[in-house]
Amino acid sequence: MNAEPANAPGATGPPGAMPHVEVRFPGSRDEQFAAFVADVGPYLLRVALLLSGDRNHAEDLVQTTFERTYRSWERARGTDPRAYARRVLVNLRIDRWRGARREVLAAPDTLPQHASPSHADAVDTRNEVVRALAELPLVQRKVVVLRHLLDLTEAETAGELAVSIGTVKSHNARALARLRTLLMEGRQ
Structure with a gap:
C-alpha cells in the first residue's frame, strides 16, 4: 500500500494510546480502498479465522468489515486504516458472540492441515x-x-x-x- 504517515512517529498522546497517524493515499476513493483491501485482506482473514475458529464465519466477518470500513473510509484513512478495520472486525465478532447463545466451532481435529516438504x-x-x-x-x-x-x-x-x-x-x-x-x- 502506498501510504505515507503525515505525522512523525514520536506523536504524543495519553500513555498506552496509539498515536494519531494520518495516512494519505493516492488516487480516487475506490482506488484507495481497493489498494487497502489488497494489502490488508490476508491479515484480517487470519485475525478473523483465529477469533472465530471457522473459515466461513471468518470470511463473512472480513466481508462485513470491508463493507463497514468502506462506508467510513474518510474517517478510517484519516487515522490508521488497518487498526480501524481490525477494530471493526473485533466489534463484529463480539456482536456475534453476544447474539449467539451457543456457537458450534469447528472441532479441532477438522481444522485443515496444509503441509509442504520445505516448511x-x-x-x-x-x-x-x-x-x-x-x-x-x-x-x-x-x-x-x-x-x-x-x-x-x-x-x-x-x-x-x-x-x-x-x-x-x-x-x-x-x-x-x-x-x-x-x-x-x-x-x-
Missing part, C-alpha cells in the same frame, strides 16, 4: 497452536489473539475489547496456562 515443521507447529486456540473459551481466545498474535499491549487489548486491563491480564494468564497444558498433551 512442514513450521506448518505442524502452527496447526498445533491453532487447534489449541480452538479449544479455549471464546473470551480467552480473543485476548490471546490480540495480545500475542497481533502484539497489542494490555491497554490496547483492553481498549479493543472494552474491558479492564485486569480482565485482560486474568484471561491471558488462564489462557496461556490452558494452552501450555493442551500443547504438552499434544506432544505426548
Whole structure:
C-alpha cells in the first residue's frame, strides 16, 4: 500500500494510546480502498479465522468489515486504516458472540492441515497452536489473539475489547496456562 504517515512517529498522546497517524493515499476513493483491501485482506482473514475458529464465519466477518470500513473510509484513512478495520472486525465478532447463545466451532481435529516438504515443521507447529486456540473459551481466545498474535499491549487489548486491563491480564494468564497444558498433551 502506498501510504505515507503525515505525522512523525514520536506523536504524543495519553500513555498506552496509539498515536494519531494520518495516512494519505493516492488516487480516487475506490482506488484507495481497493489498494487497502489488497494489502490488508490476508491479515484480517487470519485475525478473523483465529477469533472465530471457522473459515466461513471468518470470511463473512472480513466481508462485513470491508463493507463497514468502506462506508467510513474518510474517517478510517484519516487515522490508521488497518487498526480501524481490525477494530471493526473485533466489534463484529463480539456482536456475534453476544447474539449467539451457543456457537458450534469447528472441532479441532477438522481444522485443515496444509503441509509442504520445505516448511512442514513450521506448518505442524502452527496447526498445533491453532487447534489449541480452538479449544479455549471464546473470551480467552480473543485476548490471546490480540495480545500475542497481533502484539497489542494490555491497554490496547483492553481498549479493543472494552474491558479492564485486569480482565485482560486474568484471561491471558488462564489462557496461556490452558494452552501450555493442551500443547504438552499434544506432544505426548
